[in-house]
Amino acid sequence: MDKAxxxxxxxxxxxxxxxxxxxxxxxxxxxxxxxxTPRNFAERSxxxxxxxxxxxESGVDLQVFAAYIQPEYKIERALHRVMQLADRFYQMLDAHxxxxxxxxxxxxxxxxxxxxKIAAMLSIEGGEAVEADLGILRxxxxxxxxxxxxxxxxxxQIADGAAEGRTKGGLTNFGVELVGEMNKLGMVVDVSHxxxxxxxxxxxxxxxxxxxxHSNCRALCNHRRNLTDEMIKLLADNGGVMGMxxxxxxVDEKKDNAxxxxxxxxxxxxxxxxxxxxxxxxxxxxxxxxxxxxxxxVTKMPYFTxxxxxxxxxxxxxxxxxxxxxxxxxxxxxx
Ligand SMILES: [Zn+2]
Numbered sequence: 001m002d003k004a005x006x007x008x009x010x011x012x013x014x015x016x017x018x019x020x021x022x023x024x025x026x027x028x029x030x031x032x033x034x035x036x037t038p039r040n041f042a043e044r045s046x047x048x049x050x051x052x053x054x055x056x057e058s059g060v061d062l063q064v065f066a067a068y069i070q071p072e073y074k075i076e077r078a079l080h081r082v083m084q085l086a087d088r089f090y091q092m093l094d095a096h097x098x099x100x101x102x103x104x105x106x107x108x109x110x111x112x113x114x115x116x117k118i119a120a121m122l123s124i125e126g127g128e129a130v131e132a133d134l135g136i137l138r139x140x141x142x143x144x145x146x147x148x149x150x151x152x153x154x155x156x157q158i159a160d161g162a163a164e165g166r167t168k169g170g171l172t173n174f175g176v177e178l179v180g181e182m183n184k185l186g187m188v189v190d191v192s193h194x195x196x197x198x199x200x201x202x203x204x205x206x207x208x209x210x211x212x213x214h215s216n217c218r219a220l221c222n223h224r225r226n227l228t229d230e231m232i233k234l235l236a237d238n239g240g241v242m243g244m245x246x247x248x249x250x251v252d253e254k255k256d257n258a259x260x261x262x263x264x265x266x267x268x269x270x271x272x273x274x275x276x277x278x279x280x281x282x283x284x285x286x287x288x289x290x291x292x293x294x295x296x297x298v299t300k301m302p303y304f305t306x307x308x309x310x311x312x313x314x315x316x317x318x319x320x321x322x323x324x325x326x327x328x329x330x331x332x333x334x335x
Contacts, residue, residue, distance in 0.1 A: 015323035017243035018214040020287030049285035078128035123147035147188035170197035209239035214282035236274035243282020260294030276317040
């Protein structure tokens with residue numbers, strides 16, 4: 001790869017807003033799920049998509065680790081499961097103090113870059129963990145959680161998920177309260193996996209910019225997990241950002257056609273619709289069964305930068321897309 005491209009990739013503050021790697025490094029390993037790839041985070045593996053050696057090579061400066069609650073833990077054991085995953089997150093940070101640092105505010109990522117570490121942020125994928133109690137939400141914030149994906153695909157106490165679209169249900173009354181409290185606390189509201197009605201409700205309710213941490217464009221790939229152009233415009237008006245998801249089914253309706261170039265088509269589309277300030281990366285690595293051609297694991301991230309260069313993006317815009325846009329939202333919301 002061209003040296004100038006690698007230098008740009010290294011110079012940029014790269015943010016990946018969503019991976020599910022915590023599940024793979026659970027001890028004992030996560031109970032069998034669809035794609036279990038249990039392994040030691042410290043060792044380079046040919047399984048899964050992210051481990052420390054590969055992450056260190058990737059140029060990613062801020063990695064958001066999702067605590068994803070598998071369906072068998074819902075609803076009663078959702079908080080219990082998030083505590084186990086949060087423990088794994090902190091065990092990982094403790095074991096690699098020389099290479100990783102906790103992210104609870106935006107200055108943490110610049111300090112990490114200065115000391116050649118990777119900043120790690122904890123998010124929760126599935127608001128069940130809050131148990132419809134704002135006190136628990138506040139405690140999760142004290143635990144270091146800085147973002148919550150309000151729902152997974154099904155309905156919970158906060159809202160209807162993407163798979164519940166038939167009901168046209170959005171935020172519950174508690175969901176409205178929760179968004180208000182997250183705004184106050186400085187926690188990022190994540191609308192990936194939310195029903196369409198839920199998305200519009202959040203846009204109406206939130207006083208802070210929001211994210212769709214790992215969602216693509218429905219105009220290019222008609223999937224309920226992707227955003228319509230109308231949603232993308234509202235997200236842009238809100239000052240928010242969406243992270244490009246590498247799940248082949250969200251990249252191209254013909255999964256086999258999913259490739260780095262197709263992911264870049266989604267970036268192009270967003271830039272065409274709302275400009276370069278509202279798109280970033282949310283790979284979903286270790287949460288997806290297969291990967292697009294050219295994005296087989298986290299070490300391929302520099303090729304994303306190369307692809308943007310080849311498509312004629314200006315350096316300023318590339319830096320925003322690689323992470324600047326997420327950091328703008330994080331700064332505004334979290335501080
Ligand atoms: Zn997800």
